[in-house]
Amino acid sequence: MKKISIVIILFITCGFINHKYYVSTSLFNFTESNSVEITVRIFKDDLSSLMERKYSNEYNSNSDLDSPVIQSKIREYLETNISIYFDNIKYHPKCLGTENKKDLIVCYLELEKIPISNTIKLENKILFELFLDQKNIIHVKKNNNKQSFILTKDNSDYTLDI
Numbered sequence: 001m002k003k004i005s006i007v008i009i010l011f012i013t014c015g016f017i018n019h020k021y022y023v024s025t026s027l028f029n030f031t032e033s034n035s036v037e038i039t040v041r042i043f044k045d046d047l048s049s050l051m052e053r054k055y056s057n058e059y060n061s062n063s064d065l066d067s068p069v070i071q072s073k074i075r076e077y078l079e080t081n082i083s084i085y086f087d088n089i090k091y092h093p094k095c096l097g098t099e100n101k102k103d104l105i106v107c108y109l110e111l112e113k114i115p116i117s118n119t120i121k122l123e124n125k126i127l128f129e130l131f132l133d134q135k136n137i138i139h140v141k142k143n144n145n146k147q148s149f150i151l152t153k154d155n156s157d158y159t160l161d162i
Helices: 002-015 044-054 068-081
Strands: 023-030 036-043 082-086 089-091 094-101 104-111 119-124 135-142 145-151 157-161
Touching: 023 119, 036 044, 036 082, 044 068, 044 104, 068 082, 068 094, 068 104, 119 135, 145 157
Parallel strands: 023 135
Antiparallel strands: 023 036, 036 104, 082 089, 082 119, 094 104, 119 157, 135 145
């Protein structure tokens, strides 16, 4: 009876342990004006952890994500870790800015004057160096067609025909 009680108590307490998920979402919107508009949503605490680890000289847990120095680091990070390949040529979108929304940072990027290509490879390595179980959910929208997929550290890019 005592063993059963212990198992039941362990089962109940394990069910209430807080499990954290590491996820970002990105929308790659291919527009009629021959550009790609990208909206990335990242949890503030995850981005803060990344900034603290990667840029410890400029950032600590009391730093403001809206400061000009940190904003430049966020832009640099996004422009380095998000890429689009057209015919195997790598392009980096330009970060236009960020916006605070509750517990999220919403980042806006754009790649203008994209080349015509039938095959496109999207790469999103955001937060993979920080969290082993990070997942980046990608939505692609073009001509009222929408595709979605998940990128992981072991599979950080996706090739699609548009």
